[in-house]
Amino acid sequence: MSKRLAAKAGLIQLPGTVPAEPVVTRAEVVEQKAKTAPGAMMQFLSSQSDAIKEADTLREQIRKLEGSTPVLSLQPELVQLSKWANRHVSSFDGPDFQQFKDEISASGGNVQPIRVRPLSGARLRTGQDPVPQFELIYGHRRHRACLELGIPVMAIVDDATDQELFETMERENRNRKNLSAWEQGCMYQRAIDEGLYGSQRKLAEAINVDVSMVSKSLALARLPDAVIEAFPSPLEIQFRWAQPLSEALQKDPEGLMVRARAIKLAKKLLTAAQVLEALTSSEERPVLNRSTPTALSIDKAGERIGQLAMDSRGRTVVKLDAGWLKSADLEAFARHLEAYFSR
DNA sequence: CCTGATTTCAGCCCGTCTGT
DNA sequence: ACAGACGGGCTGAAATCAGG
Structure with missing residues (x-):
């Protein structure tokens, strides 16, 4: 068994890692001397039978380990964000994230493992300062929470290609339904720019998403920063807004940018839906100047x-x-x- | 110019949320 | 409990692009 596989199986400890629950515990051998020959024979048979039983048990445990995914307890500093990291900074903000951290803290640490892969070219070091040795596949919020709490994070270590990493990450986030349309778009855009997929269609097929959804997400990701910044949070931008926003950008890019910058200065007065309305409405509305804002x-x-x-x-x-x-x-x-x- | 691939768009359906 | 609004996803058609 290679060092990495052994580490994966939790049988050896990598620097900076803490072994999870011991996988195999050696059975205690209690030595007692037999007083008679038949007794010695019985003891031999009995001990041999115990040894066979122990061997069977170990074989069974090894069989169970084959193909299983071991969980390590890692210092969060050893895990760096993936280049496909898709979380906006506001995902780690606010009461929801605080509550999430409190739950982890209250339950005595992180229980549900994140998924990581060994960094290519990473050297296992024994130095004091932690150098990232793993790349995060999914579990960004959980990893960030453990980092902030200063506690180890449980992690499944997996060898994955860029494409596998991207697809696992994307699937995990979409299944949890907690990734915004804009975040998805940015992630898709990065994947296409990096040449991971030749086209929107190929990307859509790989992640089993309708091609029109990929198109809408990408349209949002392609919006100028000023337009995104006009919204209270990019996480509030909806899929269906891609079309009106893209149209507004094509029709009158100058006007859109002017409106976006004006809204940004006064965004505390507007909800995300009102920002959309103000950005896409062609008529000059006094929305930014009215004395009694709707929200x-x-x-x-x-x-x-x-x-x-x-x-x-x-x-x-x-x-x-x-x-x-x-x-x-x-x-x-x-x-x-x-x-x-x-x- | 033709053809096939890709992207965009409009409209519809379904599930969830919200207000009554 | 019910109705309406909304968001997300799907389908099919139109538009666009690239290669021969």
Whole structure:
């Protein structure tokens, strides 16, 4: 068994790694002297039978290990992001990610493994400073959480080609349904630019996604930075907005950029849907100048945690992102509002 | 110019979410 | 519980591109 395979099987320890649960435990051999010849014979037969049993057990355990995927406990610093990394910085922000970190912390560490592959050309070093030895395939949020918590991350080590890495990563993210249209588009664009796939169609077939979805995602990824930055977060941009935004860009690129920059300066006043409307609407709307915006961003320490909006019937709607207001706090929140209206 | 491959687009369907 | 809105995905047709 090669060193790498042995390490994969968790039988040896790579520098910077912590062995997971011991795979095979040696059976204790208790030596007792027989007092008579028949006794010695019985003991020999019995010990031989134990040895056979132990050998059978070990054989069975080895058989189970064959083809299995071992889990290592790694320092997160040893794992570097893949070149296909598809997460926008805001995926690691906000109450959702904080709650995710809290859950990992509360359960005494990371339980569900991430998937990594050995870095090509990486040298196993015994030095003090951690040098990345693995490339992340999937589990970006989990890896980032462990990094921030300063705890080891459980990882499945897998040898994968660029194409396998890309497809696994893409499939995992799409199955979890937590990758935005724009993030997908950027990932697809990188794959095509790097020559991983010859065409959109080939990419779509490889990842088992409809070619029109790939096209929509790519259209979003090709939008100028100024347009993306006009939105409260690129994660809020929808697939179906690709067509109107691309059309606006083709029709009047100058005008679109001017509108996008203006919206960026005042984006706290607009929801993502309103940004789309403002960007794609040909008529000059006073949307940025009106004194009573339809939605106000609610921020905490510069971070958007919700919004305050007024609907078509003049009702005020407060929407806070999950995690910011627990049910136990509702009473106190209601009293605060009462105090406000009693001024 | 013709043909086949690729990309884009419009319209529809279905599942989920939200408001009543 | 129900209806309407919305988002995501699928299908088929049109437009575009590249090679012979």
